[in-house]
Amino acid sequence: MKTWSLRGIGLAGCSTLLLGSLAHAQTQPAVEDVDTSATKLEALKREVAEQAAALDAMKQSMAQQEATIRELRGVLGLDVLARKRGGQRAGSGTPVTPSDAATAATAGAAATSATQSVPNLPANVVQGAQPGSAQGDGMPLAGDPEPVGVAPQRDARPPEVAPIFDQPGVLTPAKKLVIEPSFQYGYSSSDRVALIGYTIIPAILIGLIDVRQVKTSTYVSALAFRYGLTNRLEIEAKVPYVHATTDTISREIFTGSANDNAFGASGSGLGDVEATIRYQLNQGTERLPYFIGWLRYKSRTGRDPFEVTTDCVTRCVANTTGTGLPLSMPTGTGFQAIQPGITWLFPSDPAVFFGTFSYLHNFTRSNVSRTVLGGQQEFLGDIRAGDIFEFSFGVGLSLNEKASFSIGYDQSIIWPTKQNGATVPGSVRVTLGTLLVGYSYRFSKRYTLNVSVGAGLTRDTPDLQVTVRLPITF
Structure with a gap:
């Protein structure tokens, strides 16, 4: 157990x-x-x-x-x-x-x-x-x-503005043709003889006439052709047709007359044909304007002041018969000229500032004679019209995609005319100042309407100048 x-x-x-x-x-x-x-x-x-x-x-x-x-x-x-x-x-x-x-x-x-x-x-x-x-x-x-x-x-092209000066700022595109019909009306009222537009009244008017007032109306219809060789180079040809009328109000001296007399004259015909080449020098930036250099040549295809008949029997100097005034109006200046210049444009949104500097040099004419009554010739010798320095400036605003507005100022300083190396008596330096406003409306890429109005600011400047242009691009 x-x-x-x-x-x-x-x-x-x-x-x-x-x-x-x-x-x-x-x-x-x-x-x-x-x-x-x-x-x-x-x-x-x-x-x-x-x-x-x-x-x-x-x-x-x-x-x-x-x-x-x-x-x-x-x-x-x-x-x-x-x-x-x-x-x-x-x-x-x-x-x-x-x-x-x-x-x-x-x-x-x-x-x-x-x-x-x-x-x-x-x-x-x-x-x-x-x-x-x-x-x-x-x-x-x-x-x-x-x-x-x-x-x-x-x-690379400058912006377009409503043109108010003779020289455009925007060049024609390459391989494009612009046909520009234009019409210009000018009116002037002066109490002394001066160079005005296409009219050159002879500076020597010594006789029975004491010129008090000269009223001149000038109508110039022109057709210009511009073609763009490249986007920065263009050529232009301009053909004008001139109609001019003048009314001279004067009083005879040495006769005791107390009444004023009126003398009228008119003339029509081809004016001085011009040719111009323009080149855009640079591509403008925000700090540097566009610069366009140009060179214009003016012929003397128009009827000049020495070809028209003057109201004198044999001589206009110290002559007691005749008025000493031309019986018809010339349509050209009578002198060939060349004019270099530069145009600048500076865009500054929403405005575009622009201007021009130029110098016109008239070539001397030798052995010049003036036509008097009866077809006789009065020998004058060598004549050289005064050179012209011109500058202008303005500002253009775009109102919308089709319309634009411009306002500017143009001034020309004309030096005295010389005969046989000496200044013609009574010929002085003249200053012409014009205030210009312009409006441009583009109907389409092909058609544009340009209208400008000029008002004279000095006594020697034409009182009114209205220009209408319609450039058509092909």
Whole structure:
């Protein structure tokens, strides 16, 4: 009995040890599983925190992107406003002013900077904001194919303005022909003899006439042809037809007469044909104007003052018969001339400033004779009309895409006429000052109407001058 009891107790102890070992073996994996789950949970928490931080960063990036887009819309909106106010559209065939190019370049730089500073900004958002699109929604307007990030190519031609001077500022495009019919009316009233327009009244008027007042009306119809050899070089030929009338109110001296007499004369015919060549010297920038150099040659194809018959029997000097006035009006100046000059244009949105400097040199005529009554000739010798220095300046404004307005001032200084090397008695330096306003309206790419009005500011200047031009492009 004791032996069995000891064995039983031993077996019971072994069983207990065995069961304890099994229990311990089953408990250890459970603890390890709990540790692993805690580690994974911590990792998930860290990942969630990182994702939350990334989400916050993305929100900040989106806010920056929205601010950049609003800034770009504002810049592009100004560009659209400038174009609506008469600026030019890139790619539409009309000139682009430096201010437009600067605006587009600023917008492009801003877009590029935005793309570089915000790498998560989709490319189509920036590139979709086309020049001229106020919304920046990727819907480009007609004539605006360039993206914001690329500045449109500036036009090398100066901007067009309403012409008020004789010399245009915008050259004819290459291989294009412009035919410009024009009509000019001028009226002047002066109490002394002077050089006026196409009329040169002989400066020597010594006789029975004391000239008190001369009223002259001049009508000039002209046809000009301009052809563009290149985009920066053009040639021009101008053929005028002149009709002039004059009424002279005077009183005879040495006769005791107290009555004024009126003498009238008129004349019509071909005027002085002109030829001009123009070349654009540079491509203007925001700080440097466009410069266009030109050279004009004026012939003497018109009937000059020495060819018309003068109301004298044999001589107009110390002659007691005749008035000493021309019986018909000349249609030309009677002198060949060459005139170099330079025209400048400076765009400053929304205006364009422009001006001209030139010098006209009249060539001397030798062995000149004047025709008097009966067809006789009065020998005068060598005659040289005074040279002319001219300068002008003005400003042009674009009212809309078709209309423009200009205002300016033109001044000419005429030196005295010389005969046989000596100044003609009574011939003095004359200053002509004219205030000019002009209006231009473009009906289409082919037809444009230009109207200008000039008012004389000095006594020697024609009182009124009205010019109408209709350039037609082929």
